[in-house]
Amino acid sequence: MDQYLTFNVAGEPYGVTVLKVTEIIDCVTLTFVPGMPHWIRGVLNLRGAVVPVIDLAAKFGLAATVLTPRTCVVMVELDHEGEHLVLGVMADSVDQVIELRPDQILPPPSFGAKVRADCIAGMGCSDGPFVVLLDIDRVLSSSEIVAATQADQAAVLAS
Numbered sequence: 001m002d003q004y005l006t007f008n009v010a011g012e013p014y015g016v017t018v019l020k021v022t023e024i025i026d027c028v029t030l031t032f033v034p035g036m037p038h039w040i041r042g043v044l045n046l047r048g049a050v051v052p053v054i055d056l057a058a059k060f061g062l063a064a065t066v067l068t069p070r071t072c073v074v075m076v077e078l079d080h081e082g083e084h085l086v087l088g089v090m091a092d093s094v095d096q097v098i099e100l101r102p103d104q105i106l107p108p109p110s111f112g113a114k115v116r117a118d119c120i121a122g123m124g125c126s127d128g129p130f131v132v133l134l135d136i137d138r139v140l141s142s143s144e145i146v147a148a149t150q151a152d153q154a155a156v157l158a159s
Helices: 142-158
Strands: 002-009 012-017 021-026 040-046 049-055 072-080 083-091 093-100 120-124 131-134
Touching: 002 072, 002 083, 002 131, 040 083, 072 093
Parallel strands: 012 131, 049 083
Antiparallel strands: 002 012, 002 093, 021 072, 040 049, 072 083, 120 131
């Protein structure tokens, strides 16, 4: 069985393999970095490291996440060209860790050429509604990862 951390973005359930999650933190004050894409909400200080925070709702073309007492940041580790990057992913709330057998993970549906489905690892089906399982390494394209990394560097230089 594989384990997935489930969380809500814009009221919909998503999941990411626990192997990519390093920690979950309360949504703290973020520092805005000018010139970044609208879906990079800012950066935070994580034990002396500058970490970009991605608003998945905005990244997915939805309204930006509204901060509430349940809003949190899921810290994930991405692999990009042999380099490990740590990014924060803003979520409305975190639900639980679920276990899914391979037969409970269905392939993502075909949406046609205009919808980018390569960031979906599958559709988790256990009890209740589907959970969209994200391939967190593909949620951000190479150029977007470079932009997030440059946000790190710009914030360090500004401080």
